[in-house]
Amino acid sequence: MEKLAIFIAKGGTGKTTTAVSLAAGLSADGQRVVLVDTDPQGGISSYFSIESTGGLTELLDGKEARLVRVRPNLVVIPSGDGSLGEQSLRLSGPIEQTDLFQRLFAELHDTDFVIFDCSPLLNAITQGVLAYADHVLIPVSMDYLSAVTAVNTVNAINSLSAAERPKILGILPTFYDRRTRISRVILRMLRDHFGDLVMETIIRTNTQINEAPSFKKTIFEFAKFSYGSADYSSLLDEVELRLKRG
Numbered sequence: 001m002e003k004l005a006i007f008i009a010k011g012g013t014g015k016t017t018t019a020v021s022l023a024a025g026l027s028a029d030g031q032r033v034v035l036v037d038t039d040p041q042g043g044i045s046s047y048f049s050i051e052s053t054g055g056l057t058e059l060l061d062g063k064e065a066r067l068v069r070v071r072p073n074l075v076v077i078p079s080g081d082g083s084l085g086e087q088s089l090r091l092s093g094p095i096e097q098t099d100l101f102q103r104l105f106a107e108l109h110d111t112d113f114v115i116f117d118c119s120p121l122l123n124a125i126t127q128g129v130l131a132y133a134d135h136v137l138i139p140v141s142m143d144y145l146s147a148v149t150a151v152n153t154v155n156a157i158n159s160l161s162a163a164e165r166p167k168i169l170g171i172l173p174t175f176y177d178r179r180t181r182i183s184r185v186i187l188r189m190l191r192d193h194f195g196d197l198v199m200e201t202i203i204r205t206n207t208q209i210n211e212a213p214s215f216k217k218t219i220f221e222f223a224k225f226s227y228g229s230a231d232y233s234s235l236l237d238e239v240e241l242r243l244k245r246g
Helices: 015-028 043-048 056-060 084-090 094-104 124-132 144-158 181-197 207-215 227-245
Strands: 002-006 033-037 068-071 074-077 113-117 135-141 167-174
Touching: 002 015, 002 124, 015 033, 015 043, 015 068, 015 074, 015 113, 015 135, 015 227, 033 043, 043 074, 094 124, 135 144, 144 167, 144 181, 167 181, 167 227, 207 227
Parallel strands: 002 113, 002 135, 033 074, 033 113, 135 167
Antiparallel strands: 068 074
């Protein structure tokens, strides 16, 4: 079972869209995927128009969580009743954070991928996710603050102990518009700083990506022949290739 966290310590970089698109693409290819919403804002629940209750918050309370089947081979564990941020404050020590998701998801069976849509806060829950995950994918939008945050996020991950540190699968450029100088500059900055960590795939700015959630559809369902669909299809191929390389 591959455990993949989508995380950067900043909002508005395409974390939820990337998590949904990867989960949808993998499940359409026959992989059995569990998509977990660890963000108190409940972006995954909103995307698929499902109730957020009965999710991760309740799981942290020792109750059973709902697994909501949203597509064939794809189930969602929603964020919960809205008090997920408060739950994070209750997690005290590093041992609890490290073991948390090992305990929570010990009963997951017949699953090929668990994908976590993380909060932009590096709180106890996010640290627990990172400790549990095998890999982390870092989406970075094409603006200066996102680029700086990407550096800080990688440094924060690398500062974790070996037992808590996931392998960085890649830095994913998002909201790229080749017509703008800032996109070209930020992409060059990322490649100069991170080298091969930067994904070859670039998620271009695409109106259909923004429209798809309002129709409760993934980009592949909403606009099969759009740039957004092509880019996320390319990302699926690259993610699977990088995972095979280890």
